[in-house]
């Protein structure tokens with residue numbers, strides 16, 4: 563996987579949650595729980611005042627739909643619907659409170675609750691658009707056009723303070739939200755980097771031994787469920803010490819990298835090539851029987867034999883010996899690895915640059931071997 567695909571990007575930030583972060587549905591449900599009694603309270607007051615026939619039923623309707631929105635989410639899920647409905651409802655509610663001058667115009671102060679909530683529960687772009695639109699709407703409401711249409715009861719000094727204070731709050735919320743998003747992104751990237759480092763070998767970027775064992779265990783659990791066999795290749799570079807001694811450790815490292823690259827190219831996407839240690843590699847071949855594993859082993863051996871490494875003006879070639887083993891009914895992963903190791907040992911002792919397959923017969927290990935040529 564490439565770096566960009568592995569590390570979280572700003573556009574996908576809301577898909578990730580870090581520990582301790584308040585989940586958006588929880589915030590929405592908490593706000594709904596607070597807003598519903600408040601709306602009922604103000605609906606009752608509006609009904610008692612009796613002057614305006616729309617406000618009381620409308621506030622009641624907002625309370626009912628808000629509560630239903632949370633109920634639907636709790637029963638059925640659908641977090642996007644939950645969030646979008648909530649944003650639509652609170653936007654509608656705040657517009658109504660402003661233009662209808664509810665509570666003698668004092669309800670307009672509730673607009674200050676809008677920016678922090680909208681920035682937290684939506685993407686940054688939605689927050690900016692909603693706040694800029696809201697502020698433009700407020701300026702329009704306090705302009706001569708708004709006076710003509712809605713006759714807001716606010717004094718000139720209140721209007722000025724309201725617009726400036728709301729603009730200040732929106733800008734502050736934007737800056738704090740950006741800072742929160744940046745911290746979240748860097749935390750997620752750090753976690754992704756640490757996770758990658760814990761599972762991969764730094765020289766080759768292949769899975770490391772720990773990750774290979776974890777994948778082996780996963781494959782073993784799958785085998786217990788579906789009985790589809792899997793195989794392993796244990797690969798060791800031949801006479802590698804001589805390369806280090808003759809060309810130096812840097813050349814040795816280049817060879818280890820080149821073998822890793824060849825392994826990745828020669829294997830299927832579902833296979834896991836791993837650095838098992840030093841100049842040894844393990845390839846996990848999921849859902850692969852003995853015959854297929856044998857063929858893969860030979861293909862890998864030939865590919866590595868054909869590959870070259872240029873180092874200090876020299877062209878280096880290496881060969882590998884490979885032990886192949888396929889999991890048998892009733893066998894453990896440890897025993898499978900032991901058989902692959904025994905087959906590798908036989909390949910080395912038969913002259914290197916060859917593949918040996920472990921076939922247990924009567925609790926013993928026999929093998930077929932060859933170069934596949």
Ligand SMILES: Nc1nc2c(ncn2[C@@H]2O[C@H](COP(=O)(O)OP(=O)(O)OP(=O)(O)O)[C@@H](O)[C@H]2O)c(=O)[nH]1
Pocket residue numbers: 765798799800801802803804806810811812813814815818839840841910914
């Ligand atoms: N450059 C380099 N060398 C390493 C690394 N890890 C292990 N080695 C060297 O790999 C060599 C392994 O040598 P041996 O185990 O004796 O085996 P060999 O020379 O490959 O011989 P056979 O396995 O019998 O074919 C040792 O000299 C280690 O120092 C590494 O990360 N980089």
